[in-house]
Amino acid sequence: MRPLLTLFVVAATCAGAASAQEYPKLKAGQWDMTIVSAKGNTNAAPVKSTMCTDDALQRDMIAMGAGMSREMCTKSEFKRDGARYIVVAECKLGESKFVSRSVMTVSGDTSYHTEISASYDPPFMGMKESQTTLDGKYAGPCRDGLVPGDFIGPGGQKFNMKNIAASRTLPLPSTAPTQPSAPAKATK
Secondary structure, rough: HHHHHHHOOOOOOOOOOOOOOOOOOOEEEEEEEEEEEEEEEOOOOOEEEEEEEEEEHHHHHHHHHHHHHHHHEEEEEEEEEEEEEEEEEEOOOOOOOEEEEEEEEEEEEEEEEEEEEEEEEEEEOOOOEEEEEEEEEEEEOOOOOOOOOEEEEOOEEEEEEHHHHHHHOOOOOOOOOOOOOOOOOOOO
């Protein structure tokens, strides 16, 4: 969960540099995402997740990122170059200052590739620097009972981004193993 938490904070503050009119509009529906993070010279295994989105959620995420950016960053520069969106930010995360550069390349409204490099001083959660790639691909309409804002992480943990935006807190993973629910008792 640590890479997801870090990526969420860095990506949200980077997204905040752009206004909703400048940022790419992605197709509403279910998105499959793959995150690959590297800390120093160590590559982590790809992390896969799923998210259901719509236009309102995209606007909310950009607004939340803008708010985080205003609170955390002393510098946040946004530049669009065709299908590429480039953000350079200098922000504070806990006791660490981080400098990040994010390049998002979109293919229409159905896929994107983002590369984020960041350095932390002092190290944040043991990291001096990180390189992260995030690939997103539209998978179709939301299915399996997902509603806009639902996010399913690599361990199957599910939360709704709208609830996070409302509470401004990040979900923390449970350390307890997931237990199957008890079968319902039959009534006579």
